[in-house]
Amino acid sequence: MTPLEANLRAVQKRIATAAGRAGRDPGEITLVAVSKTQSPQTIRIAYDLGLRDFGENRVEEAEAKVDELPHDITWHMIGHIQSRKAKQVMPLFGMIHSVDSVKLARRLDRLGAEQAEPMPVLLEFNVSGEASKYGFDAERWTEDAEQRSAVLAAVEQILTLAHLRVQGLMTMAPIVIDPEEARPVFVRLRQLRDGLAEAFPHVEWRHLSMGMTDDFEVAIEEGATLVRVGRAIFAPDLPPWRKGQAVQETEG
Numbered sequence: 001m002t003p004l005e006a007n008l009r010a011v012q013k014r015i016a017t018a019a020g021r022a023g024r025d026p027g028e029i030t031l032v033a034v035s036k037t038q039s040p041q042t043i044r045i046a047y048d049l050g051l052r053d054f055g056e057n058r059v060e061e062a063e064a065k066v067d068e069l070p071h072d073i074t075w076h077m078i079g080h081i082q083s084r085k086a087k088q089v090m091p092l093f094g095m096i097h098s099v100d101s102v103k104l105a106r107r108l109d110r111l112g113a114e115q116a117e118p119m120p121v122l123l124e125f126n127v128s129g130e131a132s133k134y135g136f137d138a139e140r141w142t143e144d145a146e147q148r149s150a151v152l153a154a155v156e157q158i159l160t161l162a163h164l165r166v167q168g169l170m171t172m173a174p175i176v177i178d179p180e181e182a183r184p185v186f187v188r189l190r191q192l193r194d195g196l197a198e199a200f201p202h203v204e205w206r207h208l209s210m211g212m213t214d215d216f217e218v219a220i221e222e223g224a225t226l227v228r229v230g231r232a233i234f235a236p237d238l239p240p241w242r243k244g245q246a247v248q249e250t251e252g
Contacts, residue, residue, distance in 0.1 A: 034230030112163025168207030
């Protein structure tokens with residue numbers, strides 16, 4: 001067994017164990033292998049081991065890989081999208097996790113008119129309150145009437161866009177040493193999803209994209225359906241002093 005296969009099987013086992021603790025079916029959870037910085041050759045090895053979902057956060061890097069690899073891969077855009085690069089994003093990816101403004105959503109919708117099917121998207125929310133995080137502000141949506149109103153208004157506008165299919169929410173948790181410190185963030189995103197499902201019951205709010213290498217098990221316990229894992233699959237042996245840096249480099 002190669003190191004990459006051993007890493008992958010270990011991650012899959014951890015996913016199944018976390019799902020079991022939460023009384024969930026592991027089949028509900030999709031492992032998105034964050035392949036930023038990985039070569040097409042390495043991604044092909046992971047593909048041959050059974051992975052079909054890969055996450056990229058930079059358009060230029062994704063463009064250099066997509067055509068070289070099997071066409072049944074689902075490519076997930078997990079990084080911040082600049083409006084000027086939205087045109088490149090649409091034909092490359094099968095799902096966009098990071099719709100973080102009405103302006104971007106409208107831009108993607110206009111571009112989506114050129115595609116046969118609506119683009120599956122997730123709405124990115126900042127539920128931690130960190131200034132460095134992208135996403136709609138929602139850290140106080142339950143107690144702050146103004147913020148709640150803004151969230152509902154933005155979501156309502158995006159749901160009118162015919163060429164996007166909203167399927168759930170995404171968030172980035174803070175980088176923490178103890179995964180339990182990220183749990184409140186995942187709880188808040190789940191509660192926000194539930195609140196939106198009540199406000200907009202005609203939408204299938206099926207996905208919660210949350211959890212990375214250091215905290216995906218806690219995210220699964222709190223309802224994640226998409227976990228974005230890079231380092232634990234491709235580079236689990238980094239020294240401790242690079243831990244936080246590696247998360248930003250491979251899973252942002």
